[in-house]
Amino acid sequence: MNINFYNKIFIITFFVYGFSLTNCPSTTSEDYGDCEMALGWTWSGEDCIFISGCSSVTNWGDDYTEYIFNSYEECFTICQVENHFGDVNFDGSLNIVDIVIIISYIIGNNELTYNQIYIGDYNEDGFLNVVDIVSLVNIILNGLDSRDTWEIISEDIIEPNCAAACHESGTFFAEQTELILTSDVAYNQLINRIPQNESAWADGLVLLSSVGGQPAEIQSYLWEKINLPNRDHFYDDHPHYGEIMPLGGPYLTNGELAYIQEWIHSGAPETGIVADESLLIDETVWEAPPFNPLELPENGVQFHLGPFDIWDGYEREVFSYQPIGNEDYLYINQYEILLSPGSHHMILYTYPENITTDDFPSECEFLADVFPPPDYELRDLHDENGVYDIQSICYMGLQTFFAGTQWPYMNYHFPPGVALKVPPNFGVDINSHFLNYSGNSPSGEIYGNIYFVNPEEVQHVADIFMLNNRDFNLPANQTTTITRNFMFPEQFTTGFLENGGVSNIDEIYIFQLFSHAHERMDKFDVKLIGGLNDNQTIYTALDWEHPPILELNPPLVLQYGMGLKLEVTYTNETNHDITFGLLGVNEMMILFGHYYTD
Incomplete structure (x- = not known):
């Protein structure tokens, strides 16, 4: 057996039992004097490099003879040993993220350094391929980096996709839905609770059912809301459930959905490993x-x-x-x-x-x-x-x-x-x-x-409003945020269908919002002006091509003296200023909404 085998055994031992080694000092040729004499291989901080200089004594007087090696392999073996085996992104642990990076390399979507290839080449055949993936996945599943299934779902999937965007304590969405999804409270907020959505409640759904099996999937409003591949069923059979979440995307991957589905079928426990973590390797999204x-x-x-x-x-x-x-x-x-x-x-x-x-x-x-x-x-x-x-x-x-x-x-x-x-x-x-x-x-x-x-069958006659800001300029080669306030009722252009304008009423009930902009839009926020939720963000679009259609159930009540603030960020990468216009090369800043008045 060669030195690489023993090195890998040591790395696994380190990974399991927590041993550690001191890093080699980070140096380059410039640290060894202005000479062209070949010295050997040393550690640069990220990888082993070949250096030249005057001697093995650094410019500051330290003798680094022991840190200069005859070959890349020797340098790498000694200096890089403290990285976890398979940890190709060097974040300190072997997990599913490393597997995804290796897969992307294998299918030609990204490049890896020699260092990363060496770390991932489990069977030492000089190639990073599917055989290594199988071995690394087995290491993960055998408990070297295991977490409870719910911990992975809450911390890696729900919190970054749902809590960070909307369902965080104090936000408008959290108050509107009475649902907070940060990892510290998400489980109790979801499990067997009645949803705020009246249609889902009438259908006998809970936010997240713990009965297990197919019945739990059918009874869970959460599953209905995130199951993008079943969107036709969602919109055709449950037209009043709102929108697929996360609102406006990016949506959960097929792997994340399969992982959550397996957990729900297992009774949605708060502790224990009940879903196959390798499902998360699938990063495709339904089309x-x-x-x-x-x-x-x-x-x-x-x-x-x-x-x-x-x-x-x-x-x-x-x-x-x-x-x-x-x-x-x-x-x-x-x-x-x-x-x-x-x-x-x-x-x-x-x-x-x-x-x-x-x-x-x-x-x-x-x-x-x-x-x-x-x-x-x-x-x-x-x-x-x-x-x-x-x-x-x-x-x-x-x-x-x-x-x-x-x-x-x-x-x-x-x-x-x-x-x-x-x-x-x-x-x-x-x-x-x-x-x-x-x-x-x-x-x-x-x-x-x-x-x-x-x-x-009609109890409320709806109408439409449009808030349109045409007065803005986006300077060349700059990122610019444009803000415009629209106060109710004087600045609301409404009553388009002659169902009744809003100039003589005190409040409207808004049940739908969506934005319209062109390709230089980075972010389109709508915030409340006035009321208990003053300055709270109630709508966000991050995709100019597919802005979310926000359904508000119950509706947002906008009273006299309140308003909506449009706050839109654009990046103009061209060499000329851009203003409002009808072509795709121009920009827009429009908010549409549906409402009723009684």
Whole structure:
């Protein structure tokens, strides 16, 4: 047996029993004088390096002869021995993170140093491969670095993904849901507690069931909320459960979900090892299925746009007015939207019921005879050279937001008893924006379903507000945070569907929020102004392409004199300033919301 074998035995002994060695001092060629005589191999602090100098005596007078070696292997064996065997990220322990790093190296996603390869090469064959992974995983599972399953779930999964973002003591979300998920209290906060969500409570769910087996999975609201691969069931069968969590992502990996599922099936104990830690190796995240048409609604209407070409190396934004053709008032309590790859957003606009040609600005008077827009005609916002179409700009000045998303698929249900009321002869102006700078999205296509509900089922008539900040500048090559306060009611643009504005009322009940920005947005926060939760963050988006749709159940009550603060951070990496604009190369700062007033 060679020295490497004995070294590895010592490393394992150190790992298990806690022995330690003193590090070799960290030096470089500059520490041994301005000479070119080859000295040998020494420790640099991170790895062994070959040095030259005048002698083995350092510039400060220490004789380091014993720390200069004849070969890399000898240097590494003696100086690096205190690292845990398999600990390729040098954090002091062998765990699943090291396994993930090694797998990424094997499949070609990252590079490792000789030092890391040596540490991970368990069978000493000179290669870091799946054989070494199996051996290292066995070391982990045999208890050399074991923790209780719940400890791993709470500290490594729930706390960084759920508590740090929302469910921490004192935050708006923790108070709204009465749920704190920091690791010190999360177990008692979850186990067999009744959820705040009324629909989940009515279905007999608890936050986290301890009965074990498949029944525990079915009875656990937590599992419903995090199980991303089952999102179709979540949104179709439980439309009032809110959103998949963590809100807006990043979502849990398939490995994390499998690990939590195995723990739930085992009765969700607070102590003990009941789930296979190797499941966490799977870092993939569920992805939506291929684009296919939506099914036609039984009680509703479907809109379809496309397929239409998207200019190669550019972007295309189009409109198409499509009427419902209703003779009486209708109530809408659900909409479903599906977008093909490459989409930036899809928005359904409409036109206020009482708008007339007198509302047209002078430069748009030529539209008086063509309003509303021609049915089903595809209208471009700009041509392939970026020149805006004046007709489209004029129509946009009259539009009001009705529904929309930046998600590839969304199926949104209003809360029970809540619906939008739309007038006779209602229509939607579909706005679709696709990007094709990569050349990989040559065409665009969208589907949208609107679902109707009987009037006798409606207890609250909903409406929409839009908070839009157009007055900002993002300096070149800088990260900038823009803040804008919107006070209620004077600065709320509301009553889009003529269901009643807010200028003469004292409070509104907000049940949905979502943001809209472009690609230079880093973070979009919404904070409360006034009330018991003054300055509390109630909404955060970290992904400009897929901002979360926050459902508030119970609704957020915004009273006279309160408001919402929009605080958005952008990074402008270009060499020119950026301002508000309609193109993807410009920026936006918009918050949409649904509310009712009684």
